[in-house]
Amino acid sequence: MCRNIRPLSNFEPPATRDEVTAAALQFVRKVTGTTKPSQANEEAFHRAVAEIAHITEHLLDGWVTAAPPKNREEEAAKARARAQLRYGA
Template sequence: MCRNITELRGLEPPATDDEVRAAALQYVRKVSGLTRPPADGDAARAFAAAVEEVATATRGLLAALPPRRQPPATVPPLRRPEVRARLGLG
């Protein structure tokens, strides 16, 4: 369903709060069918609350799972500064 969401379990260093929130945002955008968060009003509050609830649930899930013996099959997100530096992307 959400092919663009990077697997967060097993990353070294562990997934940051920004990465968890970005994954939650992608999930809520996908299930809501919205390409961007609503601008204001009840819909905006509901959207923001859903993102925070999904992020909280994700953090709890990652904390409860046993550690992986190997990193995920996908490479860590390119938005990570240390990965971008290693690849010479800035």
């Protein structure tokens, strides 16, 4: 369920709000054990996603590193190469 949570720090360009929200959604889904909450829990579910996304943006804004920014295309190519080695074809 959490395969979609990707590292978001130190990229050029920086992570978008959509990427941060997608990671927050995956986190809340993992913690709650559901992909779609019941009507009784829907408000709490969406509030948690919004709050976690907000806090994550603050974390990323304050994150300091001396490493050079990573390139999204290069990182995606590395991930594809690892997947090909792992799964073949």
